[in-house]
Amino acid sequence: MPVIDLANPTRFLHVVNRVLPWLIAATLFLFVIGFYRVMGAPDDYQQGATVKIMFLHVPAAWLGMFGWGLMSVAALGTLVWRHPLADVAGKAAAPIGAAFTLICLVTGSLWGRPTWGTYWVWDARLTSMLVLFLLYLGVLALYWTAEDPGRGARAAAVLSLVGAVNLPIIKFSVDWWNTLHQPASVFRMGGSSIDPALLTPLLIMVVAFTLLFLTLHLAVMRNEILRRRVRSMRLQQAQKLAEASA
Amino acid sequence: MSLGPHADFIVAAYALTIFVIAALIAWVVLDYSTQRRILGDLEERGVTRRSQRKGQ
Numbered sequence: 349m350p351v352i353d354l355a356n357p358t359r360f361l362h363v364v365n366r367v368l369p370w371l372i373a374a375t376l377f378l379f380v381i382g383f384y385r386v387m388g389a390p391d392d393y394q395q396g397a398t399v400k401i402m403f404l405h406v407p408a409a410w411l412g413m414f415g416w417g418l419m420s421v422a423a424l425g426t427l428v429w430r431h432p433l434a435d436v437a438g439k440a441a442a443p444i445g446a447a448f449t450l451i452c453l454v455t456g457s458l459w460g461r462p463t464w465g466t467y468w469v470w471d472a473r474l475t476s477m478l479v480l481f482l483l484y485l486g487v488l489a490l491y492w493t494a495e496d497p498g499r500g501a502r503a504a505a506v507l508s509l510v511g512a513v514n515l516p517i518i519k520f521s522v523d524w525w526n527t528l529h530q531p532a533s534v535f536r537m538g539g540s541s542i543d544p545a546l547l548t549p550l551l552i553m554v555v556a557f558t559l560l561f562l563t564l565h566l567a568v569m570r571n572e573i574l575r576r577r578v579r580s581m582r583l584q585q586a587q588k589l590a591e592a593s594a
Numbered sequence: 595m596s597l598g599p600h601a602d603f604i605v606a607a608y609a610l611t612i613f614v615i616a617a618l619i620a621w622v623v624l625d626y627s628t629q630r631r632i633l634g635d636l637e638e639r640g641v642t643r644r645s646q647r648k649g650q
Contacts, residue, residue: 582641
């Protein structure tokens with residue numbers, strides 16, 4: 349099947365129904381391996397066992413940013429090509445991205461208390477991540493409260509593109525400003541500074557969480573396509589009733 | 595596996611993550627069955643989509 353065929357919602361649904369069981373199985377498989385490796389991972393020489401929070405915090409942070417990146421690409425599809433699936437993809441990514449950003453903020457706070465001695469500081473990394481969460485809430489409010497779904501989608505797409513400015517700020521905040529948060533340690537010039545005994549389970553968890561994100565994203569897209577069908581059928585039914593009574 | 599003196603923080607982080615993801619999965623599954631049920635009801639009442647009528 350040519351890739352362009354996926355642009356048709358009916359064909360897209362057909363592909364999603366076939367792909368989802370495999371994605372779910374792969375996600376579960378990776379989580380089983382990931383948690384097994386996490387349980388066997390050694391404690392950090394400074395942080396002790398609290399380093400285990402890293403296996404949740406880092407994937408959640410990555411997916412919070414990935415979700416917004418996905419929404420920004422989808423926003424281009426909505427605003428430039430006005431493709432309905434692009435809007436569906438953007439709308440589906442918002443609640444999942446918001447959930448992972450929330451996990452990132454709370455697990456970071458729970459990691460910060462024993463490590464830094466505080467749950468929260470208003471430094472650049474933490475604040476820019478909080479801004480990302482608030483942006484997610486803004487986009488969700490636009491999608492869920494707009495009376496006309498088309499107008500809501502365009503407004504959300506504009507906010508998604510404007511909010512994308514925050515992504516490099518989050519990434520480089522630890523380099524541009526003095527922060528309590530540690531500098532980049534996984535993906536950085538010169539290779540990771542994390543010991544392989546901790547890095548391997550971390551990377552497995554990152555891939556497992558990413559597959560979970562993609563699985564949920566496809567499932568939410570499928571729900572959204574069905575919701576739009578329901579709306580369209582109800583509108584037609586109302587139109588028929590109006591014509592019959594006229 | 596010992597979680598040391600800060601076990602509460604570690605357990606709380608894992609519990610919260612599991613709770614948020616479980617809530618997300620529950621929402622997706624419930625929403626899917628709701629949309630399928632509504633679509634089924636509409637089709638039973640003879641309401642079809644425009645694209646379906648074209649194909650008939």
